[in-house]
Amino acid sequence: MRTPAETMTAYFDGWRRHDAESLREVLADDVVFDGPMGHVEGVDDNVAALHGLLGIVRDVEIRHVFVDGPDVCTVYDLHTSATDTPLPTVNLAHVVDGRARTIRAIFDPRPLLGT
Template sequence: MTGTTRETVQAYHRARFAGDVPAAAALLDDTFVFRSPMMTSDADGHLAGLPGFLQVVTGVDMISELYGDTEATLVYDVHTVLPMGTQRTAEHFRLRDGRIESITLIFDATPWHPVPAAAGSA
């Protein structure tokens, strides 16, 4: 099952950072939940935010990929055009029946706190 986990998570990661929302959505379970230091959402909410997020991303450098039978953890740097620049990120995936049922994003959100406030005042 580790091969399937690896293939699914890598396909999701590629689709998401390529902005291919339909391809990313196809890999999510019906009960999908996304959690980060800044928000919690279902699949619709998570996918709706991807285009806006990708507008500020200039690149991603993978640091580590760890895969188990029904879980995976990716550690990577996200390069942005925002003042915080590069964000070190860990992302934990849980899968059920070959589809992603949850993603937990782990990063220091402190530099991001002004971003939603600035977007709301624009």
């Protein structure tokens, strides 16, 4: 079984490969995502949403990873085709039995919205 840090490393590795389907291995069936652009529940809907997001992702540049038991905080720069500069982002995940149960992304969405 993966540690929480290994789970989230595999999660972001899937992003880098543009492989949303591989994320099923690290997301709990009842995973809940919350972020500035929306709320998504369940593994199928999360994978579908990630298919859309990964269409604009160029790179994920990890800056720091903090682990506190089952909780993982990943600070990264999200490089996208929709923005000229990377989006500084914080991802807070709670991992149970090697799978992310909750994920919360925190970033300023204005560059994606054109405002």
